Amino acid sequence: MREKRLGLGGRRSRVSRVLVLLALVLVSVNLRPAITTIAGVMNQVPGAFHLDPAMLPVLGTLPVLAFGVSGPIGPWLARRLGTGPAVALALLFLAAALIVRVLVPPLLLPGTFLAGMAIMTASVLVPQIVKANHGSGWWTGLCTMGFGLGAALGAGLVQPLAQTLGGSLAWALAVWAVPALLGACLIQRSGRRSTPAGTSTRKAGSAAGAVSPLTQGAPSFSVFPAPVIPAPVSPSEVTPLQVTPLRKQRTAWAVTAFFGLQAMLYFAITSWLAVYLVSKGLSSADAAGLLAWFSLAGLPASLLAPVLAGRPAILRIMAPGLGLAVALALLGVLAAPSALQFLMVGILGIVQSAGFGLAMALVVIRSSGPQTAGKLSAMSQGLGFALASLGPLVAGLLHAWTGGWEVTFWALAAQAVVLAAAGFLAIRGPVVNVEPVSSNASPNGLFTLARGGE
Known part of the structure; x- marks a missing residue:
């Protein structure tokens, strides 16, 4: 009976790890389209959103600037919510920014900056979740491939999506909020609350034989x-x-x-x-x-x-x-x-x-x-x-x-x-x-x- 329980626990652990990996890949795919969709239609943005063409370089720079100033937000949220919920919250903000920035034209620039902050918040926590699950090199590789895949899909699909959606460039950009919402749903349970500093040290002796269900057999x-x-x-x-x-x-x-x-x-x-x-x-x-x-x-x-x-x-x-x-x-x-x-x-x-x-x-x-x-x-x-x-x-x-x-x-x-x-x-x-x-x-x-x- 004990062996059966151990076998069942092992299978559940493997299923849990697979779900975490799938969630991480989907999160990674969401962390580039907000940038590459705009880059792919940059010449159409002034007419579609009434933006001064002189502001296009600013539009292209805003997400990267947001990356640079929002790095500490991810760990701060993770300490309070846990890594999974923190990434989920960032993706919810990303989805909101993707919708607002194109449906309310005056918010195109601030919405793009907020999208960059949300992307950075989620991005810095991906390695932490990989580390917490003792993920192998394949884990990191699939996540980094997700970044590239998201970038390619964002640039390559924006024009076909606009044609499919009745020629609406705004909806072709906003539709990327859907995978962001899906990623938020999948990742929210993938992280645990951070252990306060020093707790693991004080309990090291008693925990020597313990194995986390998320890391067993990793x-x-x-x-x-x-x-x-x-x-x-x-x-x-x-x-x-x-x-x-x-x-x-x-x-x-x-x-x-x-x-x-x-x-x-x-x-x-x-x-x-x-x-x-x-x-x-x-x-x-x-x-x-x-x-x-x-x-x-x-x-x-x-x-x-x-x-x-x-x-x-x-x-x-x-x-x-x-x-x-x-x-x-x-x-x-x-x-x-x-x-x-x-x-x-x-x-x-x-x-x-x-x-x-x-x-x-x-x-x-x-x-x-x-x-x-x-x-x-x-x-x-x-x-x-x-x-x-x-x-x-x-x-x-x-x-x-x-x-x-x-x-x-x-x-x-x-x-x-x-x-x-x-x-x-x-x-x-x-x-x-x-x-x-x-x-x-x-x-x-x-x-x-x-x-x-x-």
Whole structure:
């Protein structure tokens, strides 16, 4: 009978984990269409929403700026509601912003900013939920692929949706509130209330043999901060050690730099690639098609990069290697004739998307636990997207200043080399930890790097 109960509990645990994963993927798909739908119809926005054409650059920058200022909101909500309910609340706000910004034209700009804040709030909590469920590299890979899929669907479906909905651009943009509401319904039960700091330490001895129903049988990263459980001690024997603030941990800054630099490259490329391709002699339609190809070509890479990052030998090469690969791909797009741009843009999409997948994976791999992952995610994405907002602006200014694209592409390639250096530092430093540990922990700290769960 006991074995039956254990078997039933195991099946329920697996079903629960599958539902959490599906919910996370749906959440990820919702975190880009609010941006790419507008980008795909930018030339139609002034007429449809009575917006001054001079405000279009502001419209394109607002979501990224919102990313940069709203990073702390996610962890703050998670501490009070739990991660799942916090993500659900963010998606509800996203759905409301998507509807209001297009049905009330004067609210297009503030609605877009609020949509960006909602996206960031949900985005920073995705790694925390993955970490709390001991998700494997496939979990992070599917989530990062969801980001790319959402971006491609948003840009590719906005025109067909407008035609299907009687030529209404407003409803074609607002319809993306539906998957946001569905994602909110699925994710709300996927997170638990955060454990107050120090609770896990005081109960470490008694909990040594306990297994969470959400983590039982969970596959681990090959590079995973596995807990070293101390021997049971009485509460009076436990002396909390001072926790180093996140801002003073060099690995946290390296992960943040990696995330910000790859995001800066992404937004610069997506903002100006089509314009550059037109200057190479391609038609506007062909240039738009290659921009969509840039996103689609990278989908498999965004899935596989976090999985491969779970292997220490590969991670040591991948983290710096992707930066160098992006630099070479950018120079390839610059040098290639029009006939080869399909190939070169595809390669650029692959390595750029792999960089994003690795950036998300580093938040999980290089953090000691769910609370740390949430805070590191907020830091890396908040500061990273604030940095990323400069990408389109600086690239455009360099193009306007020189009258060509050579300086712009060489500057982006140099930035990719700096990205390689950030990746090298992100994997060489100590694991990031902001969760209190006791003085009776092992000499090398509470967490160790394990390979394959060893």
